[in-house]
């Protein structure tokens with residue numbers, strides 16, 4: 001099937017720094033065949049369906065480099081707490097009651113939210129990955145999936161299962177699913193466990209997704225117990241020999257930046273979660289100055305509490321401007337690059353993050369014509385990042401398929417998903433209330 005997106009008022013391809021006016025995109029099944037000015041559209045450009053993008057801006061689909069999708073089940077369940085007690089007293093007890101089916105439905109709710117806010121790819125570290133993969137297949141989304149490993153809970157059996165999942169599901173769902181290994185953090189996995197994961201990742205050509213240096217306490221505990229930072233500890237065990245996506249990376253010790261630069265570590269910056277849990281503001285400007293690749297992530301919905309990457313980018317810009325007392329840092333073109341090309345690089349995805357002939361057709365169509373946020377149109381990217389809400393996202397195409405068409409979800413049954421999530425989340429919360437009241 002061939003699709004023509006015509007009359008695009010403003011197009012950001014990611015390949016050219018500047019936007020282009022009045023363009024068309026021709027898509028052949030899941031690949032972009034051609035992008036050119038409308039004046040160059042000829043009868044030779046054949047197509048089966050047309051999307052009229054007059055008054056619309058088209059961007060590459062947005063990429064969430066770090067989340068725990070099914071944590072939608074915990075939205076609003078545990079707020080305003082510090083990381084360690086939030087995890088130990090509220091999140092982990094709740095998660096111990098969550099079933100594989102609950103995770104399917106929680107991920108479905110996440111997919112609704114991601115699609116409606118323009119996310120086409122997400123990187124998930126959570127439990128019950130076969131169910132997450134099923135939802136990804138059903139929803140039409142693109143995802144990088146990894147079974148999260150906490151050594152005390154998962155041990156060797158969990159590691160075997162995670163590896164089996166990664167090998168079996170890599171490149172499935174028409175290529176929309178790729179996989180990684182995901183040790184949770186250096187404070188929940190021992191040196192031996194992390195070394196074993198490092199070797200298994202290398203042997204199976206898998207990238208690794210992990211939380212690192214999220215809180216001040218994590219850095220202080222490591223320095224007390226190990227006389228080195230978590231990043232130096234990981235470097236010492238050769239953890240960075242694989243492609244690594246490191247979430248958070250808020251607190252660095254001297255030398256850590258150089259370790260990241262030398263080893264080409266990819267940082268997933270999660271400003272909303274870092275702010276809400278009061279973990280601090282990551283030194284993103286320093287990462288960028290050192291040519292360290294930075295993508296954006298939302299983290300899970302219990303520490304955010306949404307999956308909206310436009311909001312995330314806005315928060316990233318504001319916090320970096322404050323941290324460095326410099327309003328020029330993280331301008332809107334940089335935000336877009338972090339959400340698209342840099343995110344794709346972080347996730348080891350070569351064919352998304354940019355719009356060009358030969359790339360996969362993952363894109364979003366934004367209304368810049370009839371929303372108050374979009375007028376006046378001095379600068380549409382500025383309006384998107386500094387003014388808009390997700391209402392401006394009109395259509396979302398993933399792998400050449402419209403999953404949101406003029407505001408209508410095409411792959412997911414929203415009513416059923418809302419019902420299932422509400423029912424399942426309350427059931428777990430009620431059970432835990434019973435336990436703590438006894």
Ligand SMILES: CSC[C@H]1O[C@@H](n2cnc3c(O)ncnc32)[C@H](O)[C@@H]1O
Nearest residue numbers: 068091125126148149150184211300
């Ligand atoms: C082993 S699956 C992932 C695991 O991580 C937990 N989690 C969610 N957010 C954070 C965070 O900000 N720091 C550390 N761990 C986090 C999640 O609840 C799962 O248990």
Ligand SMILES: [Zn+2]
Nearest residue numbers: 211247299300
């Ligand atoms: Zn996380």
